[in-house]
Amino acid sequence: MGGNENPFGDLLQDYVLECLPLAEQVADTFVELERRWRADDPADAVIASLAGRLHTIKGNSAMMGLAPMREVAHALEDACGLLGQRPDRRNDAAAALLVTGGGLLADLVRNASPELDPAAADRYVERVRQWLASDAAPAADSQPERRQADRRAGGGAAGAEKAASVVRVDFRRLDAMLEVLGEGLIQHSALAEAYREVARRGGGSDEMDRLDQAVIALQKTLKRLESTLMETRLLPIATVFGRFPRMVRDTAEAVGKRVRLVQAGGETPLDKAVLDRLSEPLVHLVTNAIVHAFEPAEARRRAGKPEEGTMRLEAAPQAGRVVIRVSDDGRGLDERAIRKKAEALGPEGRSDESIPLRNLIFLPGLSTADRVSTLAGRGVGLDVVAGAIHALGGTIDVETAVGQGTAFTLSLPVTLAIVRSLIVEIDQERYALPLAHVAETVRAEPDAIREINHRGVAQWRGDLIHVADGGAVLGTGQSRSTPRRFYVVMAAGGKRRGLLVDRLVGHQDVVVKGLDPELGRPDVVSGTTILGDGRVACILDAVRILEGGRRAG
Amino acid sequence: MPHSFLVIDDSKLHHQMYRLIFSRGELAASTLYFATNGREGYGLLAAHPELTLVLLDLNMPEMNGLEVLERRRAEGLHPHVPIVLVTTEGTTDDEARGRRAGAWEYLRKPFQPADVERLIHRALAEAAGAS
Numbered sequence: 188m189g190g191n192e193n194p195f196g197d198l199l200q201d202y203v204l205e206c207l208p209l210a211e212q213v214a215d216t217f218v219e220l221e222r223r224w225r226a227d228d229p230a231d232a233v234i235a236s237l238a239g240r241l242h243t244i245k246g247n248s249a250m251m252g253l254a255p256m257r258e259v260a261h262a263l264e265d266a267c268g269l270l271g272q273r274p275d276r277r278n279d280a281a282a283a284l285l286v287t288g289g290g291l292l293a294d295l296v297r298n299a300s301p302e303l304d305p306a307a308a309d310r311y312v313e314r315v316r317q318w319l320a321s322d323a324a325p326a327a328d329s330q331p332e333r334r335q336a337d338r339r340a341g342g343g344a345a346g347a348e349k350a351a352s353v354v355r356v357d358f359r360r361l362d363a364m365l366e367v368l369g370e371g372l373i374q375h376s377a378l379a380e381a382y383r384e385v386a387r388r389g390g391g392s393d394e395m396d397r398l399d400q401a402v403i404a405l406q407k408t409l410k411r412l413e414s415t416l417m418e419t420r421l422l423p424i425a426t427v428f429g430r431f432p433r434m435v436r437d438t439a440e441a442v443g444k445r446v447r448l449v450q451a452g453g454e455t456p457l458d459k460a461v462l463d464r465l466s467e468p469l470v471h472l473v474t475n476a477i478v479h480a481f482e483p484a485e486a487r488r489r490a491g492k493p494e495e496g497t498m499r500l501e502a503a504p505q506a507g508r509v510v511i512r513v514s515d516d517g518r519g520l521d522e523r524a525i526r527k528k529a530e531a532l533g534p535e536g537r538s539d540e541s542i543p544l545r546n547l548i549f550l551p552g553l554s555t556a557d558r559v560s561t562l563a564g565r566g567v568g569l570d571v572v573a574g575a576i577h578a579l580g581g582t583i584d585v586e587t588a589v590g591q592g593t594a595f596t597l598s599l600p601v602t603l604a605i606v607r608s609l610i611v612e613i614d615q616e617r618y619a620l621p622l623a624h625v626a627e628t629v630r631a632e633p634d635a636i637r638e639i640n641h642r643g644v645a646q647w648r649g650d651l652i653h654v655a656d657g658g659a660v661l662g663t664g665q666s667r668s669t670p671r672r673f674y675v676v677m678a679a680g681g682k683r684r685g686l687l688v689d690r691l692v693g694h695q696d697v698v699v700k701g702l703d704p705e706l707g708r709p710d711v712v713s714g715t716t717i718l719g720d721g722r723v724a725c726i727l728d729a730v731r732i733l734e735g736g737r738r739a740g
Numbered sequence: 741m742p743h744s745f746l747v748i749d750d751s752k753l754h755h756q757m758y759r760l761i762f763s764r765g766e767l768a769a770s771t772l773y774f775a776t777n778g779r780e781g782y783g784l785l786a787a788h789p790e791l792t793l794v795l796l797d798l799n800m801p802e803m804n805g806l807e808v809l810e811r812r813r814a815e816g817l818h819p820h821v822p823i824v825l826v827t828t829e830g831t832t833d834d835e836a837r838g839r840r841a842g843a844w845e846y847l848r849k850p851f852q853p854a855d856v857e858r859l860i861h862r863a864l865a866e867a868a869g870a871s
Contacts, residue, residue: 194853198753198756202753239801246828247751247753247754249850
């Protein structure tokens with residue numbers, strides 16, 4: 188279509204939005220196809236399900252003037268058309284050709300641009316052409332049937348949606364809207380506080396009742412605005428899950444294992460900012476499992492397990508958060524080896540039987556040790572994974588059973604923009620503590636906290652935990668005449684720690700503002716927010732506080 | 741009288757493309773209706789006898805383009821409204837079938853905005869000639 192600029196060039200993002208899920212479905216389906224063929228399942232319906240998607244990608248790419256995608260989609264259409272007609276040609280080589288093409292197509296679409304280098308696409312299309320021609324039977328006969336299947340299969344994913352239109356919005360604009368909303372919430376809090384003050388002095392009247400109602404109604408409206416705005420920032424977790432079928436296949440192949448990936452809950456919505464930072468830790472966990480957790484086929488058979496390992500990746504919304512489970516049916520963690528190694532790390536890894544395994548496995552140093560990874564069959568960089576999850580305000584936990592497998596459970600906030608927090612007061616300043624990491628608030632009775640080795644220690648739920656002084660952690664603490672009245676027990680990654688505070692102010696959803704990079708930043712502060720009374724408050728980084736154990740305690 | 745158009749296409753991207761095409765020049769005052777499948781599109785066609793032109797995609801879930809045409813012919817619904825069947829490269833037999841099923845014209849992807857504009861002008865000229 189000429190060398191000129193495409194008239195629809197402005198719609199490139201819309202193109203990616205529509206075609207990337209389709210291309211990823213196609214790529215996943217090819218992986219599935221390969222698996223089925225190896226199991227001698229002809230999977231006719233699977234092949235047929237692809238036609239509509241490939242056809243849509245081809246048409247859309249053609250309209251956008253994106254020749255490489257159009258050509259690859261077209262080549263895959265032809266290959267699928269032939270394979271639909273010719274079960275005898277369904278073999279490993281054909282499957283590999285499709286898997287490669289699906290991956291290439293998804294990559295091309297993901298990085299769609301008019302300046303795309305067509306070399307890889309050209310090479311691939313040539314490969315398909317040769318493969319199509321490498322057989323005497325004419326492929327052309329299959330054409331009419333293929334288009335029949337085309338029409339039947341339709342566009343699949345785009346199916347049942349209503350005729351809503353999509354508007355492209357720069358993500359920064361959504362951030363700006365959220366900031367304005369945050370100010371609205373603050374103004375509401377100020378209004379509510381003023382109302383309460385007046386009510387305390389004056390008592391009831393009709394006007395006061397009406398004012399009260401208006402304040403409550405305003406809060407409801409703002410909450411609704413907040414949830415609507417949040418929804419616009421959410422994307423299905425499938426945008427991250429999408430890369431796993433191919434990754435699992437390729438990694439498993441590289442280490443000579445057979446692993447099946449089962450996914451569920453791909454529609455679970457998550458803030459784009461969370462998704463962007465979730466991919467890496469998930470890849471880490473999945474790679475670890477494939478490389479270390481699954482036994483060789485022979486060993487699995489002896490253990491009475493199917494030779495093919497099963498890797499599960501599941502997501503589900505749960506009480507305002509998203510829970511992701513990454514599990515395998517491999518050999519399980521070797522608890523003895525981990526405990527032994529942990530002991531060698533010194534007091535942090537002190538390992539009597541009462542310390543649960545999950546408190547040890549995420550320790551730095553433990554996980555990078557080669558000895559453990561070969562002995563225990565697992566453990567490369569789990570501290571890194573845990574760190575990334577904690578930094579997102581998430582938690583990670585592990586369950587394992589020898590011979591049966593291991594499951595990591597991640598709990599993540601749906602968004603990073605608004606954090607449900609406990610507001611506390613330390614030395615006349617207010618701070619927000621993310622509730623995700625707050626296990627309990629405890630009244631600090633006199634004598635409840637003893638000093639051992641210059642560190643405060645308290646009995647909590649049958650355990651001894653360290654309790655640090657809030658002022659000392661934040662660097663605001665002077666010598667105090669009155670003891671602090673409460674401590675907040677924070678928890679993440681098996682670590683627990685108390686933080687002494689003066690007052691518990693209440694729970695609040697705080698809108699996170701970044702830190703001014705010009706300002707020196709205490710490492711226990713992750714951001715700032717504005718409270719109901721207009722005061723700026725620091726948001727405390729619970730994970731840092733938990734990590735900073737010895738020094739700050 | 742301002743013109744009105746109906747787009748029946750399961751691709752949101754194509755909705756955006758048509759929006760772009762219809763945002764230019766004299767067409768900017770037109771009314772646009774969008775449907776994402778044949779069933780929905782058929783309902784909109786039934787509700788709007790005043791339509792200037794319908795752009796109907798061939799490949800769709802829940803009633804494809806041919807099925808829409810066939811049903812319209814069977815029910816004799818607004819036969820004066822011209823319907824353009826939109827197809828993707830290399831499907832000439834579909835185009836022939838579309839014509840037989842009552843498509844006024846066909847449009848093959850990839851197309852340019854000017855191709856759509858030409859079709860609209862032709863449809864308007866034919867409508868003027870007929871009245």
